[in-house]
Amino acid sequence: xxxxxFTETSCTVAIVGGGTSGLALAAELMRLKVGRVxxxxxxxxxxxxxxxxxxxxxxxxxxxxxxxxxxxARKNTDVAADxxxxxxxxxxxxxxxxxxxxxxxxxxxxxxxHADRVVLCTGVRESxxxxxxINGDRPYGVISTGALQSLAYLEHIRPFTRPVIFGSExxxxxxxxxxxxxxxxxxxxxxxxxHVRVRALLTPYLIxxxxxxxxxIRQPTIxxxxxxxxFEFSDKNGRYRRIETDGIIISGRFRPExxxxxxxxxxxxxxxxxxxxDQSGRCSDPAYFATGNILRPxxxxxxxxxxxxxxxxxxxxxxxxxxxxxxxxxxxxxxDPAIRFVVPQRIATPLPPHGMTNFYLGLTKEVRGVLEARAxxxxxxxxxxxxxxxxxxxxxxxxxxxxxxxDDITFTLRKSK
Amino acid sequence: xxxxxxxxxxxxxxxxxxxxxxxxTLDGARVVVIEKALDVLDGASKGNSAILHTGFDAPxxxxxxxxxxxxxxxxxxxxxxxxxxxxxxxxxVLAWSDDQLKQLPKLxxxxxxxxxxxxxxxxxxxxxxxxxNLSPDLLGGFAVPGExxxxxxxxxxxxxxxxxxxxxxxxxxxxVLTGHFEGTSxxxxxxxxxxxxxxxxxxxxxxxxxxxxxxTGARRFTITPRKGQFVVFDKPxxxxxxxxxxxxxxxxxxxxxxxRTIFGNLLVGPTAEDQESRTDGSTTRDALxxxxxxxxxxxxxxxxxxxxxxxxxxxxxxxxxDYQIHQDRQSRYISVGGIRSTGLSSSLGIAQHVSALLDxxxxxFKPLSTPVTPTPExxxxxxxxDWQCPGSDGIVCHCExxxxxxxxxxxxxxxPPATLAGLKRRxxxxxxxxxxxxxxxALAALTEGRLVRPMGTRDGS
Numbered sequence: 001x002x003x004x005x006f007t008e009t010s011c012t013v014a015i016v017g018g019g020t021s022g023l024a025l026a027a028e029l030m031r032l033k034v035g036r037v038x039x040x041x042x043x044x045x046x047x048x049x050x051x052x053x054x055x056x057x058x059x060x061x062x063x064x065x066x067x068x069x070x071x072x073a074r075k076n077t078d079v080a081a082d083x084x085x086x087x088x089x090x091x092x093x094x095x096x097x098x099x100x101x102x103x104x105x106x107x108x109x110x111x112x113x114h115a116d117r118v119v120l121c122t123g124v125r126e127s128x129x130x131x132x133x134i135n136g137d138r139p140y141g142v143i144s145t146g147a148l149q150s151l152a153y154l155e156h157i158r159p160f161t162r163p164v165i166f167g168s169e170x171x172x173x174x175x176x177x178x179x180x181x182x183x184x185x186x187x188x189x190x191x192x193x194x195h196v197r198v199r200a201l202l203t204p205y206l207i208x209x210x211x212x213x214x215x216x217i218r219q220p221t222i223x224x225x226x227x228x229x230x231f232e233f234s235d236k237n238g239r240y241r242r243i244e245t246d247g248i249i250i251s252g253r254f255r256p257e258x259x260x261x262x263x264x265x266x267x268x269x270x271x272x273x274x275x276x277x278d279q280s281g282r283c284s285d286p287a288y289f290a291t292g293n294i295l296r297p298x299x300x301x302x303x304x305x306x307x308x309x310x311x312x313x314x315x316x317x318x319x320x321x322x323x324x325x326x327x328x329x330x331x332x333x334x335x336d337p338a339i340r341f342v343v344p345q346r347i348a349t350p351l352p353p354h355g356m357t358n359f360y361l362g363l364t365k366e367v368r369g370v371l372e373a374r375a376x377x378x379x380x381x382x383x384x385x386x387x388x389x390x391x392x393x394x395x396x397x398x399x400x401x402x403x404x405x406x407d408d409i410t411f412t413l414r415k416s417k
Numbered sequence: 418x419x420x421x422x423x424x425x426x427x428x429x430x431x432x433x434x435x436x437x438x439x440x441x442t443l444d445g446a447r448v449v450v451i452e453k454a455l456d457v458l459d460g461a462s463k464g465n466s467a468i469l470h471t472g473f474d475a476p477x478x479x480x481x482x483x484x485x486x487x488x489x490x491x492x493x494x495x496x497x498x499x500x501x502x503x504x505x506x507x508x509x510v511l512a513w514s515d516d517q518l519k520q521l522p523k524l525x526x527x528x529x530x531x532x533x534x535x536x537x538x539x540x541x542x543x544x545x546x547x548x549x550n551l552s553p554d555l556l557g558g559f560a561v562p563g564e565x566x567x568x569x570x571x572x573x574x575x576x577x578x579x580x581x582x583x584x585x586x587x588x589x590x591x592x593v594l595t596g597h598f599e600g601t602s603x604x605x606x607x608x609x610x611x612x613x614x615x616x617x618x619x620x621x622x623x624x625x626x627x628x629x630x631x632x633t634g635a636r637r638f639t640i641t642p643r644k645g646q647f648v649v650f651d652k653p654x655x656x657x658x659x660x661x662x663x664x665x666x667x668x669x670x671x672x673x674x675x676x677r678t679i680f681g682n683l684l685v686g687p688t689a690e691d692q693e694s695r696t697d698g699s700t701t702r703d704a705l706x707x708x709x710x711x712x713x714x715x716x717x718x719x720x721x722x723x724x725x726x727x728x729x730x731x732x733x734x735x736x737x738x739d740y741q742i743h744q745d746r747q748s749r750y751i752s753v754g755g756i757r758s759t760g761l762s763s764s765l766g767i768a769q770h771v772s773a774l775l776d777x778x779x780x781x782f783k784p785l786s787t788p789v790t791p792t793p794e795x796x797x798x799x800x801x802x803d804w805q806c807p808g809s810d811g812i813v814c815h816c817e818x819x820x821x822x823x824x825x826x827x828x829x830x831x832x833p834p835a836t837l838a839g840l841k842r843r844x845x846x847x848x849x850x851x852x853x854x855x856x857x858x859a860l861a862a863l864t865e866g867r868l869v870r871p872m873g874t875r876d877g878s
Binding site for chain 1: 725815852858
């Protein structure tokens with residue numbers, strides 16, 4: 001069978017990924033009347049992750065209504081489509097080329113799409129069992145929360161009856177709710193960190209649901225060669241534990257879905273696993289932008305929705321002002337191992353309108369100290385912080401970056417005096 | 418009712434059993450392959466380093482060396498016709514210590530003795546010019562241009578599929594419990610009833626010694642499974658290396674291999690751990706982190722690369738250095754045991770060897786004059802894939818770009834998978850970086866009612 005030739009099409013803005021941020025962006029770009037906007041979604045339906053989060057709470061911030069995930073996904077799709085955005089499902093982007101050219105494969109064949117601007121909105125996925133280096137064989141019954149949700153809410157299929165949930169993030173709740181939807185109860189929730197990663201919410205919930213919780217576990221081990229038979233670990237007191245179970249839900253530790261990006265010419269930030277962007281979300285190739293969870297793992301759908309809306313103004317402004325816009329670019333880095341990432345990783349000057357108003361920081365571990373921004377050998381900003389690694393840290397960009405900034409910025413930590 | 422007697426019963430559907438089934442079917446024999454597991458390739462053939470070896474470092478004069486050399490030659494002859502993908506990467510054997518450096522001349526000499534005459538010594542500078550992402554800590558090495566990367570599963574599937582297309586029978590989920598030679602033929606008691614055959618070939622891999630005992634009452638060797646763990650890095654890592662990087666074996670350690678895979682990943686491994694269990698393919702955090710660190714030591718750029726998955730293969734090692742192939746002309750029995758880590762490369766050669774042994778039994782078949790050659794899908798990242806062709810009916814697995822058409826073709830094919838693992842080996846679904854995060858639901862729906870072992874239970878049933 002011969003590989004087929006490409007047909008060629010074009011548009012003003014191509015959005016890669018029809019999830020929450022991509023659809024919000026598409027709708028807002030249509031409101032701003034930038035031209036032809038095409039959303040490229042590889043799944044048979046657009047809407048992204050909320051499509052298979054068949055539970056509350058979604059949509060309160062965006063639509064002032066309490067919605068379940070699938071309804072929210074549909075709403076985002078309908079709004080964008082009603083405003084005239086073209087939503088192409090079953091359409092996979094297979095390569096990003098310089099200058100805004102995309103290679104696609106669609107049910108109808110292969111295609112090259114030339115876009116004036118491309119926005120990457122490919123979101124995040126959970127880390128797999130292998131990426132978390134869990135001991136044991138590879139029996140049936142070890143799946144991510146996302147996979148469980150798609151089985152439960154999209155297909156009504158139950159892969160196990162009494163799973164252990166590995167991880168204690170917001171999505172780990174969703175795992176419990178998804179189990180409830182399947183009429184099953186988790187055997188336990190286990191976490192390698194010493195604390196539940198969303199403590200305020202999760203612990204009372206677990207007590208109410210009577211799901212045993214183990215934090216600070218060591219040597220997590222999956223037992224079973226064919227089907228999961230048990231989960232073993234040593235607890236925080238060093239005591240060996242064995243929980244009889246037939247499934248393991250590997251939850252959380254989100255990472256950007258950045259395969260296309262990593263196979264492309266665009267610069268990748270090691271800390272976020274997403275693209276290097278400036279405060280407009282512009283990537284190292286100025287024809288490319290990015291928004292939503294691909295920028296950094298991982299925020300709520302409402303947060304991503306708002307990022308999509310905000311990015312529309314940035315892209316629209318860029319379409320209007322280019323090619324006259326020729327910024328100076330300074331880089332933003334970090335030099336303490338406790339800092340996992342800083343977004344944006346670049347600042348373009350003169351400062352464009354509608355840019356991000358905050359720096360976002362991620363940590364690798366619990367931090368108590370003073371966060372400093374240094375530029376040109378001087379401390380230009382500092383702030384005491386005390387934070388768990390999971391927390392989102394935001395600091396006003398305008399306090400740190402002055403309009404006449406010329407030197408690269410480095411974030412660093414020092415111990416409090 | 419006349420008893421259905423096969424010419425040949427092959428016990429075990431690993432790569433060796435599949436290759437022998439193909440050879441003897443083409444020779445004209447009526448063959449049945451009896452596999453204990455739900456699917457073929459469920460034992461030692463499940464996990465290896467997916468390299469087609471030249472046999473340059475095999476013990477000269479050994480049966481292993483002869484089978485690898487013959488197997489390698491036949492593989493290259495049939496690959497085009499059978500649609501078997503090959504990535505002609507070549508290998509570099511590298512020394513990282515003075516001790517290893519001293520071994521190099523002897524290894525080159527051995528390679529030449531084994532007939533691998535294109536092995537040539539390289540200086541440190543030449544190596545770094547060829548592979549600029551290697552750590553400059555390396556001291557020297559030599560090139561083995563004929564070592565290639567192949568598809569470890571697709572290869573064995575192609576063998577058994579050609580056997581089936583030419584009349585062979587595959588019986589899965591059938592364990593051989595006992596067997597008796599009754600003057601002219603064998604009766605094998607299996608969990609799926611009695612099977613009759615004139616000859617029996619034991620290719621039971623990790624269970625070779627047990628099957629030997631069940632059939633002959635004696636054990637000529639004892640299998641001690643040797644586990645090898647591997648870490649698989651995501652596709653961008655494959656840009657770091659072109660050649661297969663092989664270690665210099667020393668007395669204390671065999672060292673690890675780093676190479677691309679034909680699927681576009683990069684793998685580091687194996688460990689070598691002797692164990693009792695014939696089924697436990699556990700990976701351990703410590704070993705994997707150690708492999709990852711060793712990989713970064715040799716290829717520093719790997720520190721920026723994501724891990725896709727990890728696995729362990731079990732190799733059927735015995736107390737002997739060489740393969741354990743024994744034949745009993747009287748009872749028309751051949752035992753093909755102790756096929757260690759080189760089985761993927763040597764299997765076609767082993768099949769030739771077994772075919773020749775049957776000749777010495779005085780067994781004559783009439784070779785097929787016009788055998789059918791199926792041409793399965795190449796799953797190689799370095800060849801055209803189905804998603805690039807029209808009418809693929811959409812992509813189901815986004816990481817590995819597996820189309821619905823490919824999945825349907827395999828499910829409706831002559832050897833449909835019985836399990837998700839079998840579907841993975843046939844199509845690569847869920848083998849990519851997300852490990853099923855995105856496509857598990859769709860796959861469960863697509864395979865519903867079509868796998869012996871379903872992916873789950875439907876609500877309300």
